[in-house]
Amino acid sequence: MSTALTVNGRPVTVEAEPDTPLLWVLRADLQLTGTKFGCGMALCGACTVHANGQAIRSCVTPVSAVAGQAITTIEGVEGPEIAALRAAWTAVDVVQCGYCQSGQLMSACALLKTNPKPDTAAIREAMDGNLCRCGTYQRIEEAVALAAQQTGQQAAKA
Numbered sequence: 001m002s003t004a005l006t007v008n009g010r011p012v013t014v015e016a017e018p019d020t021p022l023l024w025v026l027r028a029d030l031q032l033t034g035t036k037f038g039c040g041m042a043l044c045g046a047c048t049v050h051a052n053g054q055a056i057r058s059c060v061t062p063v064s065a066v067a068g069q070a071i072t073t074i075e076g077v078e079g080p081e082i083a084a085l086r087a088a089w090t091a092v093d094v095v096q097c098g099y100c101q102s103g104q105l106m107s108a109c110a111l112l113k114t115n116p117k118p119d120t121a122a123i124r125e126a127m128d129g130n131l132c133r134c135g136t137y138q139r140i141e142e143a144v145a146l147a148a149q150q151t152g153q154q155a156a157k158a
């Protein structure tokens with residue numbers, strides 16, 4: 001079956017069974033391998049992408065469920081939030097093995113787009129479903145707070 005969607009701003013039509021997970025379409029059909037497979041059961045967040053701006057778990061999202069929607073992956077995400085997050089990730093030196101980190105960044109980015117000034121509780125709640133086997137949670141929290149501070153300062157200057 002053909003499914004039309006927009007991926008990272010580009011209209012694409014993919015041939016897949018309707019229940020094929022979006023993650024497989026992204027990784028296998030579109031070669032966008034920045035989005036990772038972890039649990040396959042919506043438990044780890046490694047596969048997080050945005051669908052119309054919302055963070056979703058692509059491993060449990062059938063491609064048919066996002067027909068016509070705008071999908072954004074780590075390869076295509078843009079804007080002041082992700083720029084600040086990437087800079088903060090480097091400044092705080094968040095990453096260990098890196099496997100979970102594109103999912104972490106996509107969840108953090110969705111948070112900052114909807115809540116530009118999250119407090120610690122809001123950061124923890126938004127990041128709660130993203131697991132990290134290396135245990136980088138404290139640095140992630142610090143980096144999200146730093147990015148929020150920086151985007152807030154940019155907004156104040158604008």
Ligand code: FES
Pocket residue numbers: 036037038039040041042043044045046047048057058059060
């Ligand atoms: S791979 Fe999708 S949530 Fe774990």
Ligand code: FES
Pocket residue numbers: 095096097098099100101131132133134135136
């Ligand atoms: S950095 Fe290794 S799993 Fe998170």
